[in-house]
Amino acid sequence: MKLGSKGRYAVMALVDLASNGDNGPVSLADISARQDISLSYLEQLFAKLRRSGLVRSVRGPGGGYLLSQGASETRVSDIILAVDEPIQTTRCGEMGGKPCTGRLERCATHDLWRALRLHIVDFLSGVSIADVLDGRMRELVAPDSEQAA
Amino acid sequence: MKLGSKGRYAVMALVDLASNGDNGPVSLADISARQDISLSYLEQLFAKLRRSGLVRSVRGPGGGYLLSQGASETRVSDIILAVDEPIQTTRCGEMGGKPCTGRLERCATHDLWRALRLHIVDFLSGVSIADVLDGRMRELVAPDSEQAA
DNA sequence: GAATACTTGACTGCTGCGCTCGGATATCTA
DNA sequence: TAGATATCCGAGCGCAGCAGTCAAGTATTC
Numbered sequence: 001m002k003l004g005s006k007g008r009y010a011v012m013a014l015v016d017l018a019s020n021g022d023n024g025p026v027s028l029a030d031i032s033a034r035q036d037i038s039l040s041y042l043e044q045l046f047a048k049l050r051r052s053g054l055v056r057s058v059r060g061p062g063g064g065y066l067l068s069q070g071a072s073e074t075r076v077s078d079i080i081l082a083v084d085e086p087i088q089t090t091r092c093g094e095m096g097g098k099p100c101t102g103r104l105e106r107c108a109t110h111d112l113w114r115a116l117r118l119h120i121v122d123f124l125s126g127v128s129i130a131d132v133l134d135g136r137m138r139e140l141v142a143p144d145s146e147q148a149a
Numbered sequence: 150m151k152l153g154s155k156g157r158y159a160v161m162a163l164v165d166l167a168s169n170g171d172n173g174p175v176s177l178a179d180i181s182a183r184q185d186i187s188l189s190y191l192e193q194l195f196a197k198l199r200r201s202g203l204v205r206s207v208r209g210p211g212g213g214y215l216l217s218q219g220a221s222e223t224r225v226s227d228i229i230l231a232v233d234e235p236i237q238t239t240r241c242g243e244m245g246g247k248p249c250t251g252r253l254e255r256c257a258t259h260d261l262w263r264a265l266r267l268h269i270v271d272f273l274s275g276v277s278i279a280d281v282l283d284g285r286m287r288e289l290v291a292p293d294s295e296q297a298a
Numbered sequence: 299g300a301a302t303a304c305t306t307g308a309c310t311g312c313t314g315c316g317c318t319c320g321g322a323t324a325t326c327t328a
Numbered sequence: 329t330a331g332a333t334a335t336c337c338g339a340g341c342g343c344a345g346c347a348g349t350c351a352a353g354t355a356t357t358c
Contacts, residue, residue, distance in 0.1 A: 003152065003265075004315070012258050027334065038317055047336070060325025061333040076261065109161050111286035112225065116152075116272060118289070123268050127261065137260035140267075153346070176303065187348055196305070209356025210302040 003120075007080040009037055010045050011132070014079060017055070018071040018129045025057075025064030045083055052082035071133060077124035152269075156229040158186055159194050160281070163228060166204070167220040167278045174206075174213030194232055201231035220282060226273035 016031050028046060032039040046065060049055045054074060055065045067074055131137060165180050177195060181188040195214060198204045203223060204214045216223055280286065 006315070008258065008262065009316095011261070015258060025334095029334080040319075041317055043336075044317090050336095057335060058325090059323080059333090059335050060327095062326070063324090063334050065335090108281050108284050108286065109157065109164060111284070111289075112160070112276065112281050113157065115286050115289040116269070119272050120265070120269060123265060132257050132261050135257050135260070137257065137264050140260075140264040155346070158347095174303095178303075189350075190348055192305075193348090199304095206304060207356090208302090208304050208354080209358095211357070212303055212355090214304090 003080070004084055006045070007084045009035075009041070010049065010079050010083040011076060011129075013037065013042060013045065014049070014054070014067070014074065014129050015132050017065060018067060018074070019133055021066055024062065025066050027064035030064070048082050049079070052078065054078060054082060067129070071130035072128050074129040075125050076127045076129070076132070077121050079129075080124060081121075152229070153233055155194070156233045158184075158190070159198065159228050159232040160225055160278075162186065162191060162194065163198070163203070163216070163223065163278050164281050166214060167216060167223070168282055170215055173211065174215050176213040179213070197231050198228070201227065203227060203231060216278070220279035221277050223278040224274050225276045225278070225281070226270050229273060230270075 012035050013031050016035050017026050020026050020030070020034075028039055028042045031037070032042055046055060046057075050057055050065075053068055056068050057063070057065055127137070161184050162180050165184050166175050169175050169179070169183075177188055177191045180186070181191055195204060195206075199206055199214075202217055205217050206212070206214055276286070
């Protein structure tokens with residue numbers, strides 16, 4: 001998990017794609033103009049999204065991208081996992097060799113991060129592009145809740 | 150929210166502090182040795198933790214740091230918010246001037262991130278240093294769940 | 299007054315992010 | 329067949345933050 005703005009852009013782009021792709025493919029140039037994201041940057045993102053099977057591409061004039069599945073079947077978690085590369089946050093157990101440096105407490109905190117990551121992925125798995133598009137997230141957010149953080 | 154390794158180190162350090170601070174202050178040198186974290190780096194982290202009121206300091210020989218409150222009252226969310234500076238993830242509404250660039254969908258995704266952040270903070274608010282120390286996170290994690298992500 | 303340990307500030311190498319540029323390939327239209 | 333449109337692909341750049349270091353300073357205890 002990374003939760004950088006890379007994932008945010010990708011979600012914005014796919015929401016745009018879902019809302020404008022009813023008849024035929026949508027070009028990245030259109031998305032770039034509407035969402036104010038650099039075209040070249042979008043190309044990078046969609047390359048990853050395509051390799052992950054989230055979108056299909058149509059080349060040539062009148063071409064562009066299409067959602068592989070419906071907006072209701074496209075989960076936000078898949079988008080973020082496709083774009084923001086994993087980057088193992090714990091380096092516990094495998095990787096690096098030393099299996100958690102002896103200290104028990106250390107592994108205890110690792111469980112915390114594992115639990116947190118599960119929690120986040122679980123939440124994002126329950127949200128589809130359609131949910132975002134139809135404004136169904138608004139309900140989950142209190143009228144004018146916290147500013148910072 | 151940032152969820153970088155800075156916050157992980159801070160939590161590890163405070164868990165160490167809680168488990169070794171029953172009688173008197175704990176020096177950063179001790180924590181550094183036990184947790185294998187650079188002393189100078191710990192100094193930076195504890196400066197922030199102290200300013201946030203999470204720990205108290207005792208100077209001079211035999212000095213060190215103490216938890217301001219009990220291990221059960223010290224929440225993980227407070228630690229992370231103290232160490233990983235906010236960095237507004239949406240830049241919607243305030244900040245930057247333009248109040249969300251017109252597009253409705255854009256604000257719709259902002260609601261998503263707001264909801265996610267609330268979700269994360271809510272989860273971390275429910276976890277105390279004592280919970281981590283007593284291994285209560287283990288229960289929340291499936292035996293051998295996901296690897297990547 | 300010496301040792302201990304917190305306190306502060308500046309500095310460094312590195313990595314990833316956001317973004318650009320240049321070009322190659324496929325496809326549709328005239 | 330030519331050219332326009334669009335996806336593809338790889339290299340590269342400036343910047344900011346992270347992880348960590350170094351070098352001082354100050355307070356406190358013995």
